[in-house]
Amino acid sequence: MRHVEIGLLFSRSGSYRLLSEACRLGALRAAEEVNADPALGLALVPVERDPAGEADAYAPLCAEVLSGGARHVVGCVTSWSRKEVIPTLERMGGILWYPCPYEGFEASSQVVYAHACPNQHLVPLLRWAFPHFGRRGFLTGSNYIWGWEVNRVARDLIGEAGGEVLAERYLAMGDADVGRMVAEIRATRPDFVLNNLVGASSHAFLTAMADGGGGVPILSCNLTECELPALGAAAEGLIAAGPYFREGAEGPGSSFEAAAHAAVHFLAERLARDPDAPLDALLAGPGGALSIDPATHHATLPVLIARVEGGAFRVQERQAAVAPDPYLARRERLSPRDRLAVAR
Amino acid sequence: MRRLRVPDLGGARALILHRPHATVPALARQLAAIGLSAEAHWPDLPAAALAADFVFFDVDPGHDGQFPWKPGQAPMPMIALIGSETPGRIEWALGMGADAQILKPVGDGGAYSALLIARAGFEARRALGSEIEGLRGRLAERQTVVRAVTILSAGQDDEAAYAELRRLAMGWRVTIEEAAARLVAKGEGLRVRRRPS
Numbered sequence: 001m002r003h004v005e006i007g008l009l010f011s012r013s014g015s016y017r018l019l020s021e022a023c024r025l026g027a028l029r030a031a032e033e034v035n036a037d038p039a040l041g042l043a044l045v046p047v048e049r050d051p052a053g054e055a056d057a058y059a060p061l062c063a064e065v066l067s068g069g070a071r072h073v074v075g076c077v078t079s080w081s082r083k084e085v086i087p088t089l090e091r092m093g094g095i096l097w098y099p100c101p102y103e104g105f106e107a108s109s110q111v112v113y114a115h116a117c118p119n120q121h122l123v124p125l126l127r128w129a130f131p132h133f134g135r136r137g138f139l140t141g142s143n144y145i146w147g148w149e150v151n152r153v154a155r156d157l158i159g160e161a162g163g164e165v166l167a168e169r170y171l172a173m174g175d176a177d178v179g180r181m182v183a184e185i186r187a188t189r190p191d192f193v194l195n196n197l198v199g200a201s202s203h204a205f206l207t208a209m210a211d212g213g214g215g216v217p218i219l220s221c222n223l224t225e226c227e228l229p230a231l232g233a234a235a236e237g238l239i240a241a242g243p244y245f246r247e248g249a250e251g252p253g254s255s256f257e258a259a260a261h262a263a264v265h266f267l268a269e270r271l272a273r274d275p276d277a278p279l280d281a282l283l284a285g286p287g288g289a290l291s292i293d294p295a296t297h298h299a300t301l302p303v304l305i306a307r308v309e310g311g312a313f314r315v316q317e318r319q320a321a322v323a324p325d326p327y328l329a330r331r332e333r334l335s336p337r338d339r340l341a342v343a344r
Numbered sequence: 345m346r347r348l349r350v351p352d353l354g355g356a357r358a359l360i361l362h363r364p365h366a367t368v369p370a371l372a373r374q375l376a377a378i379g380l381s382a383e384a385h386w387p388d389l390p391a392a393a394l395a396a397d398f399v400f401f402d403v404d405p406g407h408d409g410q411f412p413w414k415p416g417q418a419p420m421p422m423i424a425l426i427g428s429e430t431p432g433r434i435e436w437a438l439g440m441g442a443d444a445q446i447l448k449p450v451g452d453g454g455a456y457s458a459l460l461i462a463r464a465g466f467e468a469r470r471a472l473g474s475e476i477e478g479l480r481g482r483l484a485e486r487q488t489v490v491r492a493v494t495i496l497s498a499g500q501d502d503e504a505a506y507a508e509l510r511r512l513a514m515g516w517r518v519t520i521e522e523a524a525a526r527l528v529a530k531g532e533g534l535r536v537r538r539r540p541s
Binding site: 108109295297325330 | 352353355373376452453456
């Protein structure tokens with residue numbers, strides 16, 4: 001039996017704890033399954049560190065895990081933390097398996113991106129939303145790269161489709177003072193709100209919108225089942241894009257959990273064959289539920305648009321497999337003329 | 345703040361002028377991930393390079409003869425690959441028309457921002473160039489404008505004559521210089537017709 005240490009770098013406290021707990025659960029569950037599978041002949045030994053939601057804690061803790069002998073780390077939720085650890089990965093030859101949706105425009109040779117990038121979340125979400133709701137959008141976000149860049153792309157897409165951005169508003173991470181944003185939305189009556197707030201800010205915003213938002217549809221690129229308990233009834237009607245939503249009683253609890261789970265399985269199957277293979281060879285090998293593009297290290301993923309109905313997501317639209325395009329270099333342009341029929 | 349127009353990079357063609365070296369695959373990897381096709385050339389660029397969308401060029405051993413165009417006249421954005429950060433080499437790279445740079449050794453990043461900065465700089469330079477050309481043309485036509493105003497000033501003062509020239513230009517949907525040139529071309533006839541008897 002071959003023992004391989006695998007780092008887990010997820011915050012167990014802090015403002016986006018629910019998301020990182022879901023990722024951690026998926027990774028640990030996959031490790032258990034790998035260890036229980038005699039055919040693989042591999043024992044994954046999780047080495048955990050908890051940055052507690054502090055961006056500056058990630059790089060030193062990542063270095064600690066790598067210097068202890070692990071080469072692969074599953075971890076990070078925010079792009080801020082991912083960008084913090086990349087220099088450490090480069091210096092120490094580590095690989096990060098990143099299980100969360102992000103804003104794109106990155107293709108590090110030290111990172112494998114197992115969740116969606118904008119052509120797999122934002123672009124199909126807006127394509128779906130324009131004919132359903134209209135093209136006058138109100139953009140919100142937490143004050144860091146995820147919100148800034150997703151909203152910038154949204155601005156381009158809305159402009160290209162002949163729509164209008166009524167406002168773009170940000171809150172500091174963890175800030176729950178959402179009253180002014182909600183008042184502005186009530187006053188401007190947008191066709192939809194694109195919500196790129198994260199964690200506690202997002203929960204406060206969605207709760208306030210449910211009370212006094214006037215029924216404006218709210219779209220999100222990263223809302224999953226793992227945040228529904230925190231939202232309760234305020235989640236009704238929210239719309240999200242993602243590679244997976246739980247349908248029925250089986251399967252992972254959210255796409256965060258699913259991505260971390262799939263990444264660890266994918267990695268384990270390859271490590272079982274050759275634990276020392278360089279990443280390119282590792283990615284090129286067969287097997288596993290993920291398909292990783294060797295040029296960008298991003299996953300080909302399904303794209304689902306779902307709405308919360310009766311406390312669970314109900315899928316509205318489904319594309320089976322969308323290849324990653326992290327730099328939006330191969331994107332089909334939206335046209336204001338073609339009435340934006342949903343792309344098939 | 346001026347909003348950046350993000351260029352369509354998918355399918356764009358980049359040429360890398362660099363000897364076979366680890367720099368080339370590192371850069372090509374970044375370009376492929378972004379969505380460009382890349383090909384390396386050494387020791388010089390073929391004439392077909394004129395059709396490329398971007399050129400990355402090695403500054404360290406670089407010289408004018410490697411390019412199928414004159415220094416500063418590249419028809420596309422150029423990105424310098426700089427190893428020795430010496431004034432002489434940087435001077436040469438600037439003379440060649442570098443719009444952006446990446447420091448060697450090339451690692452895992454830098455290409456995307458270099459592409460965007462080079463494209464924005466190149467387009468700004470080109471727009472300024474054509475604006476300057478237009479202004480130069482208009483300066484050169486000052487004499488024509490003076491002659492046209494003289495023609496039109498028969499029976500009215502210069503200010504009214506200039507206002508009339510502006511009106512004519514607007515009516516013809518041409519520049520004042522162009523309108524002046526038309527008037528001067530048939531100037532004698534006008535002068536005769538407008539002269540009070």
